[in-house]
Amino acid sequence: MKYRTLGKTGLKVSEIGFGGEWLERHDEAESVDLIKYAHSLGINIIDCWMPDPRSRDMIGEAMKGCRDSWYVQGHIGSTYQNGQYVRTRQMEHVIPAFEDLLARFHSDHIDLGMIHYIDSIEDWNNSMNGEFIDYVRKLHDEGTIRHIGLSTHNPVIGKLAVETGFIEMILFSINPAFDMRPATEDLDSMFGGYDKDQLSGIDPERARFYQMCEENNVGLTVMKGFFGGALLDRERSPFGVAFSPVQLIHYALTRPGVSSILCGYDTKEQVDEAVSYETATDDEKDYASVIAGAPLHSYSGVCTYCGHCRPCPVGIDIAMVNKFYDLASAQDKVPESVSEHYRALEHKASECIGCRSCEGRCPFGVGIADRMKEAAGLFGC
Numbered sequence: 001m002k003y004r005t006l007g008k009t010g011l012k013v014s015e016i017g018f019g020g021e022w023l024e025r026h027d028e029a030e031s032v033d034l035i036k037y038a039h040s041l042g043i044n045i046i047d048c049w050m051p052d053p054r055s056r057d058m059i060g061e062a063m064k065g066c067r068d069s070w071y072v073q074g075h076i077g078s079t080y081q082n083g084q085y086v087r088t089r090q091m092e093h094v095i096p097a098f099e100d101l102l103a104r105f106h107s108d109h110i111d112l113g114m115i116h117y118i119d120s121i122e123d124w125n126n127s128m129n130g131e132f133i134d135y136v137r138k139l140h141d142e143g144t145i146r147h148i149g150l151s152t153h154n155p156v157i158g159k160l161a162v163e164t165g166f167i168e169m170i171l172f173s174i175n176p177a178f179d180m181r182p183a184t185e186d187l188d189s190m191f192g193g194y195d196k197d198q199l200s201g202i203d204p205e206r207a208r209f210y211q212m213c214e215e216n217n218v219g220l221t222v223m224k225g226f227f228g229g230a231l232l233d234r235e236r237s238p239f240g241v242a243f244s245p246v247q248l249i250h251y252a253l254t255r256p257g258v259s260s261i262l263c264g265y266d267t268k269e270q271v272d273e274a275v276s277y278e279t280a281t282d283d284e285k286d287y288a289s290v291i292a293g294a295p296l297h298s299y300s301g302v303c304t305y306c307g308h309c310r311p312c313p314v315g316i317d318i319a320m321v322n323k324f325y326d327l328a329s330a331q332d333k334v335p336e337s338v339s340e341h342y343r344a345l346e347h348k349a350s351e352c353i354g355c356r357s358c359e360g361r362c363p364f365g366v367g368i369a370d371r372m373k374e375a376a377g378l379f380g381c
């Protein structure tokens with residue numbers, strides 16, 4: 001298992017993580033066994049947005065004796081009222097729900113205290129002013145939550161969160177279908193109504209949000225990486241073609257700023273399949289050819305950082321050069337942190353000999369040789 005630093009938190013989280021929401025489908029012994037199995041394969045980050053006692057108890061039981069080797073995303077504002085999940089900022093519900101989480105996890109702290117699910121500006125304004133955010137800050141100041149995070153599906157909210165400076169990481173929904181859609185406050189609308197005109201490249205606001213996370217060292221963890229399973233099924237995939245789990249994991253992990261994808265699991269075989277990403281070949285990870293060969297897309301000219309154009313005869317890591325170039329050119333002045341990362345590359349864009357052999361391998365028709373010249377000009381080497 002490879003581990004990545006989760007932004008400003010400094011925590012080393014496993015690239016493949018655990019999203020807990022399917023645990024409730026199983027009996028307790030089965031779910032506890034599944035979490036322990038995932039942990040034995042190196043998975044060390046788990047999300048628990050669920051407020052129901054059963055899910056929380058199962059995670060708490062699985063972590064007994066090894067709590068310190070897990071990083072938990074625990075949500076503040078996810079409550080259980082009359083047997084139902086309710087997202088709220090009403091403190092008479094928020095505080096007991098969070099205290100219940102600690103008790104059921106047999107723990108005095110939560111590693112990543114998540115401001116739960118903000119998708120609208122109204123909710124953002126409501127949550128960021130007043131007693132809810134005061135409570136989050138108090139938990140942080142006293143060490144009950146070690147780091148402040150936030151979960152959202154909306155890049156507009158994500159950008160606001162980055163700009164606060166105190167939100168250290170974000171749980172965000174990332175998959176190739178969502179990435180094509182403009183920002184919305186309505187999560188449900190993301191699951192339908194795809195047509196060819198909308199599958200024409202990564203939405204600029206989403207791309208900019210990912211770049212901002214990388215620039216500002218705000219870590220991203222990923223939810224909904226498989227689009228609720230629809231992208232694994234040709235009939236339900238908006239692209240008209242099925243992806244494999246490994247391809248979708250690779251897609252998420254190649255977005256700027258991303259540290260870990262939190263997959264949902266029903267079986268140990270599904271855990272194995274996700275963890276097989278760690279030893280997968282480049283061909284097995286290749287989501288780019290799937291998108292490019294899909295009957296329902298008109299995506300071209302934009303680098304997805306897939307790495308399909310390898311190898312370059314002079315050794316340039318084209319995907320990384322393109323990523324740094326996009327990060328730098330999105331701003332008035334090249335940020336020093338991006339320059340530094342670029343300068344650390346073994347081979348610079350200026351070494352490009354213009355052979356264009358890479359361009360024939362790029363499924364998206366990116367003009368790579370021209371971009372190498374532009375990148376060399378921008379970075380000065």
Ligand code: SF4
Nearest residue numbers: 303304306307309362
């Ligand atoms: S230039 Fe094309 S093949 Fe290379 S990383 Fe970008 S999208 Fe992928």
Ligand code: SF4
Nearest residue numbers: 312352353355356358
């Ligand atoms: S055109 Fe430049 S970047 Fe592409 S393979 Fe040739 S040398 Fe490498």
